[in-house]
Amino acid sequence: MKIFAYGIREDEEPSLKKWEQANPDVEVGFTNNMLTADSARMAEGADGVVTLQTADYTREALEVLHNLGIKYISIRNVGVDNFNFQDLNDFGFTLTNVPVYSPNAIAEHAVLLMGRLLRRTPEFAQKIEDGDFTWAPTIGKEYREQTVGVIGTGHIGRVTMQILKGFGCKIVAYDVYHNPEIEKQGLYVDTLEELYKQADIITLHVPLFDSNKHMINDKAIEQMKDGVYIINCARGELIDTDALIKGLDSGKVAGAGLDVIDNENSVFGKKWSSIDNIPNEKIRNLAKRLNVIVTPHSAFYTETAIHNMITTSFDSNKSLIEGLRPDNIVDTNK
Ligand code: NAD
Numbered sequence: 001m002k003i004f005a006y007g008i009r010e011d012e013e014p015s016l017k018k019w020e021q022a023n024p025d026v027e028v029g030f031t032n033n034m035l036t037a038d039s040a041r042m043a044e045g046a047d048g049v050v051t052l053q054t055a056d057y058t059r060e061a062l063e064v065l066h067n068l069g070i071k072y073i074s075i076r077n078v079g080v081d082n083f084n085f086q087d088l089n090d091f092g093f094t095l096t097n098v099p100v101y102s103p104n105a106i107a108e109h110a111v112l113l114m115g116r117l118l119r120r121t122p123e124f125a126q127k128i129e130d131g132d133f134t135w136a137p138t139i140g141k142e143y144r145e146q147t148v149g150v151i152g153t154g155h156i157g158r159v160t161m162q163i164l165k166g167f168g169c170k171i172v173a174y175d176v177y178h179n180p181e182i183e184k185q186g187l188y189v190d191t192l193e194e195l196y197k198q199a200d201i202i203t204l205h206v207p208l209f210d211s212n213k214h215m216i217n218d219k220a221i222e223q224m225k226d227g228v229y230i231i232n233c234a235r236g237e238l239i240d241t242d243a244l245i246k247g248l249d250s251g252k253v254a255g256a257g258l259d260v261i262d263n264e265n266s267v268f269g270k271k272w273s274s275i276d277n278i279p280n281e282k283i284r285n286l287a288k289r290l291n292v293i294v295t296p297h298s299a300f301y302t303e304t305a306i307h308n309m310i311t312t313s314f315d316s317n318k319s320l321i322e323g324l325r326p327d328n329i330v331d332t333n334k
């Protein structure tokens with residue numbers, strides 16, 4: 001049996017080596033290239049493919065894999081929004097993801113972004129850089145005074161809530177599905193409007209679908225409290241960047257913590273000579289503000305997460321090749 005993996009980074013190699021040692025019956029090939037129509041040919045002779053990328057998977061790349069006789073694709077991450085399910089179904093692929101590699105990694109990052117905004121750490125860092133070691137006017141706010149609106153109470157949203165409770169925050173939550181534990185605690189509001197009305201901080205933890213693209217738009221921001229903070233560690237396309245910039249300009253939005261941004265693939269994952277040279281005016285605009293913290297889709301990036309992403313994705317791909325049905329098969333008929 002052979003598995004071929006795409007986009008393997010140096011930091012993943014030790015976990016991959018361990019997996020190979022534990023699975024001597026599997027031949028593993030890999031490249032650091034992403035899966036494209038060109039690189040797809042590298043999987044010739046493989047029974048399954050393991051991959052991870054934030055760019056869209058193209059129909060052309062999937063067609064090449066299909067023509068090589070490959071039926072199984074296992075991604076090393078959670079989100080499946082960069083696949084066109086119709087393409088997967090047309091070519092008869094079975095897809096697995098890693099739904100729970102470490103919700104804590106992302107939840108901790110979201111809470112950290114909130115804390116950095118509340119205590120105005122980018123402004124203090126700039127002051128120190130300028131030789132200004134004074135306090136005012138950089139006064140902070142405390143977590144325990146905040147009502148945090150958590151949109152999406154799945155794996156990541158629930159860990160975020162757990163951590164926030166430890167800080168003494170009041171929490172309101174919104175989800176199309178009500179988790180019984182959260183329901184018991186009486187934290188759900190019925191509508192997003194209600195959450196917007198109550199929350200001092202809003203944090204997004206929902207998957208991206210066609211139906212919720214730009215859910216945070218002018219109208220949503222208008223319904224929020226003056227001076228709201230917005231945190232996005234889910235998917236960039238959930239926020240209309242123009243609306244966010246407008247909200248920041250007017251002061252309606254006091255700050256934002258953004259691990260993901262619409263069209264991030266034009267900038268993220270590459271090294272630029274300076275922030276002034278990035279080829280995306282909106283990301284440049286956001287990243288240069290002292291009340292906005294941008295991180296390059298790195299919320300997931302912890303040692304624990306990387307190890308689990310490798311292990312579960314390879315285990316799943318092996319199971320599929322063996323004819324088993326692991327419980328992390330993605331329903332591509334939704
Ligand atoms: P999950 O499936 O466990 O939870 C998602 C929750 O969102 C579910 O409870 C679901 O009912 C709810 N939901 C779906 N559509 C909704 C809608 N329109 N309105 C309200 N709620 C809705 O997923 P998760 O593991 O918590 O991950 C959430 C998202 O975080 C992923 O889909 C992915 O896009 C993103 N993510 C980002 C990173 C990162 O590094 N920044 C890492 C992992 C995941």
Ligand code: COI
Pocket residue numbers: 052053054076077078079080297300
């Ligand atoms: C996910 O797991 O969905 C992420 O956003 C992580 C990223 C490496 C794709």
